[in-house]
Amino acid sequence: MYQYTDFDRQFVHLRAAQFRDQLERWQSGKLAEDEFRPLRLQNGWYVQRYAPMLRVAVPYGELSSRQLRVLAKIAREYDEPEVEVYKNALATQGKLGTHKLPTHYAHFTTRQNVQYNWIPLAKSADVMDLLASVDMHGIQTSGNCIRNITSDERAGIAVDEIADPRPFAEIMRQWSTLHPEFAFLPRKFKIAITGSTEDRAATGWHDVGLHLRKNEAGELGFRVQVGGGMGRTPIIGTVLREFLPWNQIMNYLEAVIRVYNRYGRRDNIYKARIKILVKAEGQRYIDDVEAEYKQVIEHDGAPHTITQAELDRVSASFVPPQLATRVFRSAEATDADLRAQAADDVMFARWLARNVAPHQNPALRAVTLSFKRRLQAPGDASADQLDTAARLADRFSAGEGRVTHDQNLLLPWVHAEDLHALWLNAREAGFASANVHLLTDMIACPGGDFCALANARSIPIAEAITERYQDLDELDDLGEIDLHISGCINSCGHHHSGHIGILGVDKDGKEWYQVTLGGSDGSLLSGAPQAGKAVGPSFSAAEVPDVIEAVLNTYRDTREPGETFIDALRRVGPEPFKAAANGARFKVEVTA
Numbered sequence: 159m160y161q162y163t164d165f166d167r168q169f170v171h172l173r174a175a176q177f178r179d180q181l182e183r184w185q186s187g188k189l190a191e192d193e194f195r196p197l198r199l200q201n202g203w204y205v206q207r208y209a210p211m212l213r214v215a216v217p218y219g220e221l222s223s224r225q226l227r228v229l230a231k232i233a234r235e236y237d238e239p240e241v242e243v244y245k246n247a248l249a250t251q252g253k254l255g256t257h258k259l260p261t262h263y264a265h266f267t268t269r270q271n272v273q274y275n276w277i278p279l280a281k282s283a284d285v286m287d288l289l290a291s292v293d294m295h296g297i298q299t300s301g302n303c304i305r306n307i308t309s310d311e312r313a314g315i316a317v318d319e320i321a322d323p324r325p326f327a328e329i330m331r332q333w334s335t336l337h338p339e340f341a342f343l344p345r346k347f348k349i350a351i352t353g354s355t356e357d358r359a360a361t362g363w364h365d366v367g368l369h370l371r372k373n374e375a376g377e378l379g380f381r382v383q384v385g386g387g388m389g390r391t392p393i394i395g396t397v398l399r400e401f402l403p404w405n406q407i408m409n410y411l412e413a414v415i416r417v418y419n420r421y422g423r424r425d426n427i428y429k430a431r432i433k434i435l436v437k438a439e440g441q442r443y444i445d446d447v448e449a450e451y452k453q454v455i456e457h458d459g460a461p462h463t464i465t466q467a468e469l470d471r472v473s474a475s476f477v478p479p480q481l482a483t484r485v486f487r488s489a490e491a492t493d494a495d496l497r498a499q500a501a502d503d504v505m506f507a508r509w510l511a512r513n514v515a516p517h518q519n520p521a522l523r524a525v526t527l528s529f530k531r532r533l534q535a536p537g538d539a540s541a542d543q544l545d546t547a548a549r550l551a552d553r554f555s556a557g558e559g560r561v562t563h564d565q566n567l568l569l570p571w572v573h574a575e576d577l578h579a580l581w582l583n584a585r586e587a588g589f590a591s592a593n594v595h596l597l598t599d600m601i602a603c604p605g606g607d608f609c610a611l612a613n614a615r616s617i618p619i620a621e622a623i624t625e626r627y628q629d630l631d632e633l634d635d636l637g638e639i640d641l642h643i644s645g646c647i648n649s650c651g652h653h654h655s656g657h658i659g660i661l662g663v664d665k666d667g668k669e670w671y672q673v674t675l676g677g678s679d680g681s682l683l684s685g686a687p688q689a690g691k692a693v694g695p696s697f698s699a700a701e702v703p704d705v706i707e708a709v710l711n712t713y714r715d716t717r718e719p720g721e722t723f724i725d726a727l728r729r730v731g732p733e734p735f736k737a738a739a740n741g742a743r744f745k746v747e748v749t750a
Contacts, residue, residue: 199301302342313354362679362687492574528599553583593630619671622703641657670697694739
């Protein structure tokens with residue numbers, strides 16, 4: 159994982175000290191609320207429905223065991239609401255349901271961040287100092303700036319990798335952090351980058367999506383998409399360049415964002431994202447970017463051209479870890495042992511099939527620890543669970559874990575011969591659910607339980623569906639299905655890209671849910687990215703589990719041998735699924 163330089167470390171500590179000064183001036187009345195708000199936002203501090211929310215950046219998703227332990231400490235010692243605030247939250251929540259609002263938890267997001275929901279602002283500077291002590295921060299995890307740059311959680315280890323995207327992401331991070339020209343963009347700006355054949359970073363759904371590839375001459379470059387996004391207007395990014403030489407990517411990004419900064423809407427927050435500008439202007443936007451890029455190259459002297467020396471310098475910070483020396487055993491012998499162990503234990507066999515991925519190093523594997531379980535919101539991790547994850551990372555993965563797009567934690571450096579021991583330890587810790595990419599490995603935002611923007615709650619819906627589908631035989635039979643849940647149209651749960659999407663909506667002050675089908679994030683399973691289509695009018699919370707069951711039963715009835723849910727949906731068409739969903743509504747009404 160990336161190794162901080164002395165400059166990096168000094169920068170983060172100075173930023174934490176600066177935030178403490180800002181906080182103290184606000185507390186003493188020397189900074190007005192309107193003055194303090196943008197300062198705290200650009201350090202990751204929101205004020206949500208009941209309490210502040212902190213968003214911590216995890217560049218490219220990489221976390222050391224030391225960082226995991228500090229995240230656990232923050233959850234344990236700081237993620238606790240004031241008593242009256244919590245009582246008020248429970249009273250409000252109790253009118254809508256019965257599940258308990260979690261405290262002392264961290265939450266993994268789809269954009270490789272970590273969030274906390276209960277830390278008082280009065281303790282925020284102490285938390286920033288703790289984060290800085292392990293090279294972490296919340297810089298530009300909020301505000302109208304270039305946000306945390308995300309990547310494939312298997313970057314640097316994937317067998318289908320063309321080139322490691324992390325050095326490029328790090329160069330972009332250094333360039334974009336506190337960039338004076340791009341500190342106050344029309345709206346937030348998100349970049350995702352992948353270096354593999356399969357897009358595991360959902361690049362098509364980002365403001366800028368970058369996909370490393372090689373041309374016919376074997377030269378490395380980027381496919382550049384611009385203007386993707388979810389929200390009220392789901393749009394897949396437009397391809398501006400099928401192939402841009404790798405050393406020009408920073409100059410080209412400068413042009414892309416400069417044109418957006420110049421012409422993006424600032425008069426309407428709902429039309430301020432770059433996707434609206436690209437959609438409205440079309441070829442004119444592309445022409446303006448190309449003209450600006452020419453200006454950067456010819457007039458400005460291409461100041462951000464990445465030299466080979468610079469790429470080598472940054473790449474040197476991503477050297478694979480020194481792994482413990484092992485007595486050499488052939489891959490065949492190791493595989494034979496794993497097959498024998500799997501034959502003796504069907505649960506271990508399932509875990510190998512679902513949670514273990516191949517590695518560039520044939521002696522190693524990439525292992526996903528599932529943070530999806532009963533009675534716990536998708537992506538949530540308690541303080542104790544974070545400490546346990548740190549211990550597993552130390553023992554089995556050279557002290558490194560990675561936050562995934564699907565809100566799990568990946569161990570990237572696991573010896574194949576240690577898989578059975580890791581499984582035993584993960585099972586004891588509750589991390590061994592063999593459900594990766596199955597229905598219960600769902601994505602969900604915190605929703606109305608915490609977020610002030612949400613129209614409805616996501617967590618109870620996730621709980622109800624998880625409770626109904628506990629049988630692993632049934633989950634295996636259903637196969638790989640992406641289920642995504644958002645509490646509002648802002649789409650933090652990426653419902654647009656789910657094979658099945660659930661969106662919370664407000665109808666006369668009550669929680670309702672719209673169901674969409676056929677979305678895709680661009681992965682190998684899903685195919686080209688696209689937005690799902692609504693099956694009809696929204697459903698009540700009580701109806702949603704029956705609606706999902708009806709849709710899945712229709713899949714069972716119509717699928718061909720070996721056909722996945724998304725493939726069956728595309729072959730058959732949406733109408734039988736829509737009819738089943740709306741029939742489930744009628745069933746609930748009659749039963750009631």
